[in-house]
């Protein structure tokens with residue numbers, strides 16, 4: 653009896669500490685909706701309105717590109733794009749469709765320096781990217797060019813990759829891939845211009861080749877638009893001897909006209 657009341661006292665002390673810690677982090681980061689910034693009751697969540705609008709990507713999807721199919725055509729079926737223009741990566745997967753809610757989540761990650769947000773996004777990505785994660789030996793982000801990193805201080809894809817590495821136990825390789833050419837922002841460019849803009853922009857430094865040789869790698873980015881960036885990065889990794897590259901992004905632009 654005495655020991656159980658001691659135990660419950662100990663538990664209530666632990667609970668009060670947790671509560672106090674929660675209060676401290678609430679002061680630093682008040683719990684806001686990750687989509688719209690409205691105050692919500694809990695951390696790492698969305699308000700009801702944003703939840704109802706966020707479109708999670710669920711099976712059935714194209715086995716290679718991961719684009720959602722309107723109906724279930726069976727396991728291992730590919731979309732027309734994957735057949736007409738096979739990508740260099742083995743599979744790509746994304747957690748959600750890039751719509752207004754996803755856009756503001758990505759924007760919040762990019763500009764508000766909130767690494768707690770990366771952990772929440774990584775949780776959604778881990779669920780969507782099970783196949784790709786299961787096949788990978790190590791994980792790495794699409795890198796920013798050194799100059800852009802200096803200006804922004806922060807690579808949002810690296811935050812996502814780091815959070816996913818913590819979650820999955822995959823080895824994190826932050827420096828295996830470099831962006832050696834400063835490229836224009838892809839926003840506003842068409843499909844062809846995007847591919848030209850990032851062609852040959854990535855390289856694996858000689859000293860890092862042993863990290864990628866023969867490995868199955870999970871390449872992480874925030875948004876998949878035409879795939880030009882991850883395709884270019886994949887080619888550099890394969891050239892350096894990677895066995896296979898899988899791609900996992902938080903969001904993906906819905907197929908169809910951009």
Ligand SMILES: [Zn+2]
Pocket residue numbers: 685686687688689690698699700701702703
């Ligand atoms: Zn909201």
